[in-house]
Amino acid sequence: MEDEDVFTYMVGGKAGEGVKKAGTAATDLFLDLGRESFQMNDYQSLIRGGHNFSVVSTSIREVYSHHMEADLIVNLDERSRKIHEEHLAEEGLMFYNLDDSEERDEGLGLPLDEMAKEYSKPDLIKGVAGIAVLAAYTGMDQKDLEDLIEKEYSRGVEENLSFAKEVYKEVEEKIDKTINLEKGKTDSTVLTGNESLSLGAAAGGLDMYIGYPMTPASSILHFFAAHKDDLRVMPIHPENEIAVANMAVGATVPGARVMVGSSGGGLALMEETISLAGMTEAPVLFVLSSRPGPSTGVPTYTEQGDLSFALNQGHGEFPLIVASPGSVKEAFFLSKEMLDLVWKYQTPGIFLTEKHLSESAKTLGLDLDFSDEDGLETKMADEDDDYKRYEKTEDGISALKFPPSKDLIKWNSYEHDELGYTTEDAETVKNMHDKRREKNETLILDLKDMNTVNEFGEGDAVIFTFGSTTLSVREALKFTDIEAKVVQPVFLKPFPIWELERYMDEEVIVVEQNSTGQLAKLLREKCGIKPKTVIRKYDGRPFGPRKLAEKLEGAIE
Amino acid sequence: MKLDESEVESEVENTWCIGCGNFGLLNSVKNAVKKLEDEGIGKDRLLISAGIGCHGKIFDYLNLSGLYSLHGRESVTIQGMKFANPNLKVMAFGGDGDAYGEGLAHLIFAAKRNADITMIIHNNGNYALTTGQKSPTSVQGFKGPSSPEGSVDEPINPLKVLLSSDAGFIARGYPGKMQHLTEVIVEAGDHQGFSLVDVLQPCVTFNDTYEKYNELVEVLDEPAETRKEAVELVEKEERLPIGVLYKEKMPVFNEKVYPEKNPVEDRMDEKERFEAVKKILDEKR
Ligand SMILES: Cc1ncc(C[n+]2csc(CCOP(=O)(O)OP(=O)(O)O)c2C)c(N)n1
Ligand code: SF4
Numbered sequence: 001m002e003d004e005d006v007f008t009y010m011v012g013g014k015a016g017e018g019v020k021k022a023g024t025a026a027t028d029l030f031l032d033l034g035r036e037s038f039q040m041n042d043y044q045s046l047i048r049g050g051h052n053f054s055v056v057s058t059s060i061r062e063v064y065s066h067h068m069e070a071d072l073i074v075n076l077d078e079r080s081r082k083i084h085e086e087h088l089a090e091e092g093l094m095f096y097n098l099d100d101s102e103e104r105d106e107g108l109g110l111p112l113d114e115m116a117k118e119y120s121k122p123d124l125i126k127g128v129a130g131i132a133v134l135a136a137y138t139g140m141d142q143k144d145l146e147d148l149i150e151k152e153y154s155r156g157v158e159e160n161l162s163f164a165k166e167v168y169k170e171v172e173e174k175i176d177k178t179i180n181l182e183k184g185k186t187d188s189t190v191l192t193g194n195e196s197l198s199l200g201a202a203a204g205g206l207d208m209y210i211g212y213p214m215t216p217a218s219s220i221l222h223f224f225a226a227h228k229d230d231l232r233v234m235p236i237h238p239e240n241e242i243a244v245a246n247m248a249v250g251a252t253v254p255g256a257r258v259m260v261g262s263s264g265g266g267l268a269l270m271e272e273t274i275s276l277a278g279m280t281e282a283p284v285l286f287v288l289s290s291r292p293g294p295s296t297g298v299p300t301y302t303e304q305g306d307l308s309f310a311l312n313q314g315h316g317e318f319p320l321i322v323a324s325p326g327s328v329k330e331a332f333f334l335s336k337e338m339l340d341l342v343w344k345y346q347t348p349g350i351f352l353t354e355k356h357l358s359e360s361a362k363t364l365g366l367d368l369d370f371s372d373e374d375g376l377e378t379k380m381a382d383e384d385d386d387y388k389r390y391e392k393t394e395d396g397i398s399a400l401k402f403p404p405s406k407d408l409i410k411w412n413s414y415e416h417d418e419l420g421y422t423t424e425d426a427e428t429v430k431n432m433h434d435k436r437r438e439k440n441e442t443l444i445l446d447l448k449d450m451n452t453v454n455e456f457g458e459g460d461a462v463i464f465t466f467g468s469t470t471l472s473v474r475e476a477l478k479f480t481d482i483e484a485k486v487v488q489p490v491f492l493k494p495f496p497i498w499e500l501e502r503y504m505d506e507e508v509i510v511v512e513q514n515s516t517g518q519l520a521k522l523l524r525e526k527c528g529i530k531p532k533t534v535i536r537k538y539d540g541r542p543f544g545p546r547k548l549a550e551k552l553e554g555a556i557e
Numbered sequence: 558m559k560l561d562e563s564e565v566e567s568e569v570e571n572t573w574c575i576g577c578g579n580f581g582l583l584n585s586v587k588n589a590v591k592k593l594e595d596e597g598i599g600k601d602r603l604l605i606s607a608g609i610g611c612h613g614k615i616f617d618y619l620n621l622s623g624l625y626s627l628h629g630r631e632s633v634t635i636q637g638m639k640f641a642n643p644n645l646k647v648m649a650f651g652g653d654g655d656a657y658g659e660g661l662a663h664l665i666f667a668a669k670r671n672a673d674i675t676m677i678i679h680n681n682g683n684y685a686l687t688t689g690q691k692s693p694t695s696v697q698g699f700k701g702p703s704s705p706e707g708s709v710d711e712p713i714n715p716l717k718v719l720l721s722s723d724a725g726f727i728a729r730g731y732p733g734k735m736q737h738l739t740e741v742i743v744e745a746g747d748h749q750g751f752s753l754v755d756v757l758q759p760c761v762t763f764n765d766t767y768e769k770y771n772e773l774v775e776v777l778d779e780p781a782e783t784r785k786e787a788v789e790l791v792e793k794e795e796r797l798p799i800g801v802l803y804k805e806k807m808p809v810f811n812e813k814v815y816p817e818k819n820p821v822e823d824r825m826d827e828k829e830r831f832e833a834v835k836k837i838l839d840e841k842r
Contacts, residue, residue, distance in 0.1 A: 031842070187842075188842070189838045189839075189841045189842050190841055190842075191838075191841055195841070199834050199837060199838070202830065202833070202834055203830055203831060203834045205824070205827070205830065207641065207820040207821060207824065208640070208641065208820055227837065228815065230833050230836065230837070231830075231833050231834070231837070232818070232824070232825050232830075232833070234640065234814070234815045234818070234820045235814075236640065236814070238633070238636075238666065239662050239663065239665075239666040240662065242630065242633075242663075243633045243662075243663055243666070246626065246627065246630040246633035246634050246637065247633050247634075247636055247637035247640070248637060249624070249626075249634060249637060250606070250624060250626075250633065250634035250635060250636060250637020250638045250641070251637035251638065251640060251641035251820075252637075252641075253604065253623070253624050253637070253638050253641070254604075254638055254641045254642035254645060254821050255641070255642075255821050256637075256641035256642070256820050256821050258637075258641070272627060273627065273630070276626070276627055280624060280625075282624075366838060368831050368834060368835065386558075387558070402821070403601065403602060403604055403622050403642075403645060404599075404601045404602035404644070404645065405601055405622070406559055406560055406561060406601050407558065407559060407560065407622075408558040408559075408560055408563070408620055408621075408622055409622040409623075410616075410622060410623065410624075410625070411623070411624040411625070412616075412624070412625040413609070413624070413625050413626055413627055414625060419558060420625075421567070421569055421617050422569075422614075422616075422617050422625070
């Protein structure tokens with residue numbers, strides 16, 4: 001059931017040659033044709049040199065993840081050509097740089113360095129060749145290419161236009177066939193996961209974003225910094241992650257809705273403060289965008305090795321909410337929902353995602369329809385109440401009041417009484433533990449009314465996955481005859497046992513991107529589900545859908 | 558509990574040792590709060606925080622709103638409060654172990670970015686609450702349970718560090734001169750921008766410095782004119798000048814990064830937010 005209508009474009013070269021930009025321009029080109037696409041950027045933790053590539057898969061149907069079998073590969077240097085030799089699809093076209101690679105029988109070469117030499121930025125401009133080759137290969141009009149260059153490469157546009165036309169003409173003359181890309185009906189937006197979760201949070205009333213750069217979360221900070229005037233979310237970049245987290249906790253006292261973000265290393269530094277947020281009942285949303293660990297790990301690649309880390313954040317016992325989106329679109333709605341949840345329950349939440357979702361770009365239609373009231377209102381104190389910050393209530397939730405106020409409002413890191421004064425009294429210590437646990441019980445009641453698990457497709461086989469791997473699994477299923485149901489827990493803490501218990505006796509397969517099978521372990525522990533097969537990948541690269549499809553077939557046989 | 562119907566000092570049992578310098582400090586703070594109230598900075602918009610240590614207990618002894626923070630982090634907690642709502646006045650109490658050790662980086666950066674906050678440091682030259690270990694300001698040779706043979710390292714000079722980090726207001730006070738300390742705290746509270754009062758706080762149990770301070774402390778009439786002269790003042794060991802040592806008005810952080818906006822007081826409504834988001838989505842087409 002090979003889905004032939006997917007066209008995959010790949011462009012590779014050194015950092016500083018505009019590779020990612022070429023991928024973005026390609027996505028735009030496909031969008032002009034009304035086609036959906038998914039763009040994954042593979043880059044190294046360096047500023048110049050090395051090898052980067054961008055891969056865009058496009059179709060007239062929704063594409064959930066990129067493919068590694070490319071119909072057109074544009075290599076800006078010999079290293080790229082060698083690396084991607086194995087990624088060329090049957091009948092695909094390999095384009096290479098004649099100034100760096102030997103002339104070959106297969107494919108098409110042009111002296112890119114020589115041609116680029118004439119321009120003021122000979123390295124950076126090479127990326128433009130990527131888009132010119134694509135335009136020629138897909139039979140695009142020169143006029144349309146010019147419009148695209150003007151839009152995507154507006155800085156130094158004259159040179160870019162001239163170079164693009166030169167490459168376009170050469171390619172047009174030398175190739176013997178062009179590919180016709182069917183027009184689709186998509187008129188949607190292209191967003192990365194980080195852009196999507198940021199916009200969702202902004203729509204959900206975020207007041208401040210505080211972050212310290214760490215890939216793959218840095219682009220959230222950059223996004224809010226670039227949009228501080230239009231989105232009106234105050235961006236702050238303080239001295240370190242410990243400051244980030246504590247500033248966020250402080251900001252909640254006067255009532256600011258605040259989100260922070262980092263990767264595993266940064267979150268580890270914030271952990272004491274996550275516990276502080278649990279104790280003081282400070283509603284802070286922490287974005288954890290994972291990369292391969294342990295330690296500094298592989299900074300610009302992807303992994304789901306931080307699931308247990310996220311679930312076990314913070315010393316002591318307190319309610320913690322952990323959820324992870326399975327699509328770029330879900331990132332948008334989930335960040336707002338999580339903000340509402342952490343505020344309703346006055347407790348920290350972790351928005352768990354990975355580089356593959358954070359930094360990949362996808363076409364998606366979004367309409368900002370939050371109209372169905374989710375019932376997640378923040379409990380506010382009445383003006384003349386005899387206010388107690390930690391008043392004991394049936395559901396464990398105390399009302400909030402923000403200064404300036406004539407009432408005493410004390411939040412406390414030590415165990416405290418209802419007014420917020422420090423206590424060591426045995427009964428109060430116990431009561432406050434009960435209060436926080438009761439909040440967790442109320443939270444579970446709320447979650448039971450919410451969508452906590454996504455299910456896709458129907459079939460006898462049951463495949464469990466989570467986070468960005470959902471993208472790979474859904475795309476893989478387009479390339480096999482297997483009839484399967486994909487089950488993606490969105491909420492990971494509290495774990496939606498009530499939704500998942502029914503799979504206890506089924507033969508389930510788990511797909512996840514780590515080496516020890518952390519989701520499988522969680523399913524076993526929480527729901528008694530005993531996975532038959534756990535398909536794991538932990539080389540930092542996301543699953544390729546076709547290869548994953550083969551693995552799934554092997555597991556389901 | 559209504560703030561205007563209650564005393565500044567709470568009814569929580571005070572567990573500081575009899576004779577502790579913290580009592581004089583607490584009294585000065587109480588009086589300073591009243592003076593600030595007279596100036597129009599009401600208790601309704603004065604928020605406090607504290608680190609963890611003997612000093613931090615002042616959070617419970619004051620009927621003021623705020624958040625009792627973590628060891629070393631109170632300077633960041635109050636920055637969060639201030640940036641979220643610049644109309645609030647924020648003040649935090651730290652210890653020398655806490656603010657000059659565990660949280661020193663935060664202090665340096667708060668000074669450098671000129672966050673509009675006031676820090677009061679109970680500098681008692683030891684980690685009192687954890688039974689008297691050496692601290693960043695302990696003198697060389699200080700004997701405590703972690704340095705039974707005497708600490709080997711030289712103390713840091715936190716005020717010098719902060720002056721070199723562009724701190725706009727540096728002062729020193731002594732609980733033995735309560736009235737003077739009150740005035741210094743009020744002036745720090747009035748200062749727009751980063752202000753820090755280093756309080757020479759005798760700890761009668763682990764580091765009794767009353768005699769030394771009574772002899773060395775000297776009230777300074779006027780702050781130093783230049784940063785360089787201020788550094789000279791804080792380098793003095795033969796005399797200990799107290800009072801405002803340096804004062805310079807500079808633009809404050811939130812006005813620099815987010816001018817004329819108050820994150821919690823002038824928000825966009827839902828409709829405006831959606832429109833702003835939609836506009837960006839349209840640009841991504
Ligand atoms: C992260 C962390 N580390 C260690 C401690 C234990 N601790 C509590 S108070 C303190 C030192 C207090 O010294 P200082 O800040 O000088 O305050 P003092 O008690 O002298 O007022 C320490 C190490 C803690 N609470 N948190
Ligand atoms: S141990 Fe020292 S600082 Fe702590 S209360 Fe006693 S005298 Fe004061």
